Amino acid sequence: MFLSVIIPAYNCEKTIVRAIKSTGVHLNNQIEVIVVNNGSTDNTEMLIKKERKNNKNIIYAESESGVSNARNKGIEMSRGNWITFLDADDCLQNLDNKLRKLLLNIGEGLVIGNYLVGKSIINLYSMTKNKDNYSAIINQMLKNPTKYMTVWGKFYRNDLIKKENIRFNNQLKYSEDSEFLIRYVLLCKQIRFINDNVYNYTLSKDSTVRSYNPQMIYEYEKAIFQIKKDLNKYSEYENSFKIFILM
Template sequence: MLLSVIIPVYNGGKTIISAIRSTGAYLNNQIEVIVVNNGSTDNTETLVKKEGESNKNIIYTESEKGVSNARNKGIEIAKGDWITFLDADDFLLDLNNELMDLLQNIEEGLIVGNYLVGKSTIDLYSMTKNKKNNSSIVNQMLKNPTKYMTVWGKFYRNDLIKKENIRFDNQLKYSEDSEFLIRYILLCKQVRFININVYNYTLSKNSTVRSYNPQLIYEYEKAIFQIKKDLNKNLEYENSFKVFILMQFNLMMVHNVFIKNNKESIAKLKELCKKDYMNNALNIVKLKDIFTPRLLPLLLCKYHFYVFAAGIYKLRVLQNNRNTN
């Protein structure tokens, strides 16, 4: 078996069949699809089992709740030389002969493709400055986590995952894919970027990070500290990791603090900025970053212009709401 596609699913009855059929498993018997149901209460199980009746390479299994548990279950039973991950409301693109030939013949340990978000292409191939140097790649990923640090849209060597016992941390509820990717790339010899759109991300998906969760900040902080631990022996990533923290902070603000937009929001913003890990990260923001949209609110926080930073975060919440409706 050449490729295992692992699809964690929870109540994905409306999209799971489209996701399965996008894998190319009906056209290539070297592709297996492992659908891991983690607690669905809809008709997901029935649909997947029926789909599997006509193709023995469509495998249905179950796990405990949680996307990390589901992906780990898929890893346990994957037989492919390569593993890729697919969310149940997304679909794969261009698993064509060119890509399948590449999987059979390359020596690199990780393949990274471009992907679509709505009608926009995220061109990681062109964005990546130094494609031959793993340290440079990790630095660029840390500085651009929302574009790079997804577990999907990438192909991983199954033997390396099994040999090094790389699994998703089921204690993390957010950024668990970023943490998995960092641990994997630190162990693989080389990365290959390909100029092919391999994945379609559904922008309007009902993602858990798009709804209010009072535990979100705690969960993001837990992931930050774990990734710091993963990188602990690699001082060349110290500055980039601070940028990663700042980008996670932006997500905390947009997906938690300013969703409710109440009187406590600015107080919470101030409180978080005073935490040691955040205060330390803010030190890398400079006045020259005033025209950098993603750093502007952080620059305002650094100089205690919290009301203006809050205004930017409120606008971003509104923009997110428009994009996903």
């Protein structure tokens, strides 16, 4: 199994089948899709189980509420050499033989692709000027968190995640993906950018981060303090972290 795709699923009956099919799991028996239902009250569970009837590589699981708990459950169950994360209202792209050969033959610990937001391409390959400089990459990621600091659109080595016991912090409600990513990149040491669109992010009018919620201030502050703690030993990222806070 070369790739595990982990999908947290909560009340996503309108999009979950599309998300599953976008992984290519029906065309490639070296891909597994772990869909973790965390408290859905609509037809999400029924639709996932219908998809898995004819494909043993579609795995249904359940977790406590919260996206971090769902992703952690998926990590625990994963068997692939690589892990990638997919939100239930988004789609993966270009998981073809070219990407498979790359993942099977490279030594880097993290692979980052370009992605689409609606119809706009976010070309991280072109944006990243010092692709061979590990510290420069982390500084650029911190300075541009809205572009770089997502957990999706990236491929992670499963053996490193399991060896270092890297999991999502389920005490964080916002920026939990940024915090996970920072801990991972500080351990992986080498990063590869590819000039392919690998992810399609769907813009939603109902997104929680687009509506005002005073509790968000407190929750973001919690995440900032945790990321500061993660970076505490790395003085070379201090200035970039300050920009991260402002962003």
